Amino acid sequence: MSLAKGYAALSKDSPLAPFTFARRDLRENDVSIEILYCGICHSDMHTIHGEWDGTVYAEGTIYPCVPGHEIVGKVQSVGGGVSRFKAGDLVAVGTMVDSCKECSACMRGLEQHCQRGATWTYNAPDRITGENTYGGYSNSIVVREEFVLAVKHAEKDLAAVAPLLCAGITMWSPLRHWQAGPGKKVGIVGIGGLGHMGIKLAHALGAHVVAFTTSENKRQDALDLGADEVVVSRNPSEMAAHTASFDLIVNSVAVKHDLDPFLSLLQLDGTMALVGIPADSHPSPSVAGLIGLRRSLAGSLVGGIAETQELLDFCAEHGVVAQIETTPVQQIEKAFERMVRSDIKYRFVIDMQSIQEPRETKSSALRETDTMVSA
Template identity: 75%
Template sequence: MYIAHGYAAQSATGRLEPFTFERRDLRANDVLIDILYSGVCHSDIHTVRNEWEGSVYPDGTIYPALPGHEIVGRVRAIGDAVTKFNAGDLVAVGTMVDSCAECANCKRGLEQFCQLGATWTYNSPDRISGANTYGGYSDLIVVRQEFVLKVTHAKEDLAAVAPLLCAGITMWSPLRHWEAGPGKKVGIVGIGGLGHMGIKLARALGAHVVAFTTSESKRTDALALGADEVVLSRDANEMKRHAGSLDLIVNAVAVQHELDAYLGLLNLDGTMALVGVPAEPHPSPSVTNLIFGRRSLAGSLVGGISETQELLDFSAKNRILADIETIPIARIEDAFERMGRSDIKYRFVIDMQSASNSTRS
């Protein structure tokens, strides 16, 4: 066993505090990774606060809860059967650490839709031992090699790579699936941790990008991120000017809101893909908006392993990174509080070297 140091919550109302625990011994196909950086995702907050009980987590959060699924690190050791990695390699781990590998979806490279259920990086039963998984708010992790990703970015970019493992791939997957690119007009709803990556990636793919925000103060920011146009969604006239014009909308807003106003912006055969999971359901949209225009309302999860590797390679080649603020692990509760009031542009990343220091002090 390997002794790990991290931060975990003991209950839905408890604070994230120092937590020492054991990582499993290496299985033959495992990789032991020293974690360098861990991104902070809204999913972490939902999980720690048990806000997804009955939806994402039918039985609720399992405590202690140790989140973190945007992981960049360095390989310390490998199992006897590992062929893809060596000690010293820079690597990444995203939202999954295992799947059945045998179902039709896994064989298509869509492990996130494993028919037997993917093993998530945290709050999920290990496929072999049944033990609850602990995530990246820790100094090391053990992961099956098939779920470890290669990182080729420069050392100075590594912290900003971490959010690609959830925020980035959550936006990349629908953009790729619905073929965003030259000649396509793509809307990004919500200019936050996910949305800011969506703007950058859609622009890099060659699409005409329209950003939607409820805040006038974000107009300049969205343009700086690469949006061709910015629409204040509270302004009916601005919205009307784009009626029936968008090929794809990726809606990254994770709070309950009306969907009809956006569905009306889609052109014939256009699609709106929802990627945020609100604590309360969205009001049901009107069927009329879908029928008159043969429009689709869809959902999209994170991408599979091959798609995530594609994103990392694209990011390294084009130097498309998250806008981040780096923090020590001891400031995680402050980060959660600031995220609750949208006081971050646009993603917190924990310098995990601080985990060992703070848990041993």
């Protein structure tokens, strides 16, 4: 075993604090990774504060909890049976680190829907030992080869690649499943960590992109991200102008709200996919609004491993990264506070070098690749 340095929550009410723990010895098919950057996701906060106990996590959060599932790093060493990676390779790890690889979902490359339960990057039992998994708010991780992803972006962009591993794939999966692309009109509801990636990706895929926001002052931001049009959803006339015209709407808003105004914008056989998980359920939508034009209301989780690799390759080819601000791990609670206030454009990423050498990390909010390149 090797010792790892991380930050962990010791209870649902405690702040994250330094935590030293053991990473397992390499199994035959394992890859040991030095973590360079780890994105901060709302899921991390929901988990460490026990807000998903009994819902997303049937057994609740297991403490100590080391969160983090938007991981970018460099291979340190590999097990004897590993053939795809070698020391020094740039790699990434997303929301999963294992699955049964035998059920019908896994055989279809949909490990996130593993019928025996995917092994999440943190707060899940290891399939062999049963020990709790610890995530990317740490300086190293050991992962089964099949769940390690190759990174082709330039090293200068690695911090901004990290959010692709959750925010990016969460939006990419429904866009690909419902075939967003040229000739399709796609709506993205919400312009936050998820939504801003949805706008960028739908634009890069060649779709006509309409961004929905409740705030007029976000109009220019959405256009700058690649939206063709912006609708303030509180403006009835702006909403009415798009009635029955969308092929797909991806709704990233994770708070309870009325879905009917957005469902009315779907054309015949249009779909709205929900990707946010609100603490309280949305009001039940109108059945009449669904059946009138054979509209669909669907949900979408993160993508499988093959789909996540497809996303990373596409983003490397088209210059797509997240818009981020880096933070030292010692400032994690301040980052959480700002994230709750939506005081970030659009994603925080932890610079894991800070766990070795505590220091202030320069903001990289403006240090991103040009992401407006079309597919």
